[in-house]
Amino acid sequence: MIFSIILMTADHRTHMLDGVRSTVSILLYPLQTIASTPTDVGNWLGEQFTSHQTLIDENQQLRSENLLLKAQLQKFASLQAENIRLRSLLKSSRKLRDQMLIAETIAVDLDPYKRQIVINKGQQSGIYAGQPILDAYGIMGQVINPGIASSSAILITDPSHAIPVQVNRNGLRTVLYGTGAANYLEILNLPNNADIEIGDLLITSGLGGRFPEGYPVATVVDIKRDPGQPFARIIAEASAHLEQSREVLLVMAQEHEPQLLSETLQDDENQSDSSRSKTDKSSAKAADGVSHE
Numbered sequence: 001m002i003f004s005i006i007l008m009t010a011d012h013r014t015h016m017l018d019g020v021r022s023t024v025s026i027l028l029y030p031l032q033t034i035a036s037t038p039t040d041v042g043n044w045l046g047e048q049f050t051s052h053q054t055l056i057d058e059n060q061q062l063r064s065e066n067l068l069l070k071a072q073l074q075k076f077a078s079l080q081a082e083n084i085r086l087r088s089l090l091k092s093s094r095k096l097r098d099q100m101l102i103a104e105t106i107a108v109d110l111d112p113y114k115r116q117i118v119i120n121k122g123q124q125s126g127i128y129a130g131q132p133i134l135d136a137y138g139i140m141g142q143v144i145n146p147g148i149a150s151s152s153a154i155l156i157t158d159p160s161h162a163i164p165v166q167v168n169r170n171g172l173r174t175v176l177y178g179t180g181a182a183n184y185l186e187i188l189n190l191p192n193n194a195d196i197e198i199g200d201l202l203i204t205s206g207l208g209g210r211f212p213e214g215y216p217v218a219t220v221v222d223i224k225r226d227p228g229q230p231f232a233r234i235i236a237e238a239s240a241h242l243e244q245s246r247e248v249l250l251v252m253a254q255e256h257e258p259q260l261l262s263e264t265l266q267d268d269e270n271q272s273d274s275s276r277s278k279t280d281k282s283s284a285k286a287a288d289g290v291s292h293e
Helices: 002-014 018-094 254-268 271-292
Strands: 099-108 116-119 132-134 139-146 151-155 162-167 173-178 184-191 201-204 216-224 231-238 247-252
Touching: 018 247, 116 139, 162 216, 184 216
Parallel strands: none
Antiparallel strands: 099 116, 099 247, 116 151, 132 139, 132 247, 139 151, 162 173, 162 201, 173 184, 184 231, 201 216, 216 231
């Protein structure tokens, strides 16, 4: 022990054993490397498995995010299409002087011999039997069975439906009947020499008091004139997108407009103000009726 202490002291002061220490280090380096190899391999394998699992987790997260983004993109496309349809309806209603109410189609009659739909507006919204329905392109039909919160409507292509029309080009009046086909109607009672041509626009004539005058109904696409028959058979294609339009417009008749306005005021004012508003509107309506008489 004493000898070791003397060597340590001498080496500390004179560095006489540096060469020996370097030689021993060189000789022991392979052994140190071999001894540390299992630890290094274990650490490397752990890092590889960790990186692989991290990549798997990140990949799964990205897949989930991608799926959500695709779903949102589909919703955005649907909202964009709905926005375009609503803008078309708004543009259409701005061109018209009649009071309008927007509704949405919620069901379609599956009977192949009927052309009927159900809308999400009813008597609570002022809907009434016989109320005309149209979209951004033309007349669709009319309400036949108004409920409390929804209503049934018949389309102009229903076999039992008929609508008075006139040729926009010359004012020729006739009646347009539904055929039961998806988008086609027919005229049955025009003589062979009637002034009507392929491409003529048929609009509502206003006769009968059901449909307001001037709304597009259909366009003539085929005319068959048989000399042996007194009447021509004329086929027309509906102007409205009967099989596509989801949002529709309901035309409020003049006698129904005050009721609709009073219902709106009732939601916005308190009970006393609402009662006074009803009285004022009743007086105004009576005065308007006298003035028209």
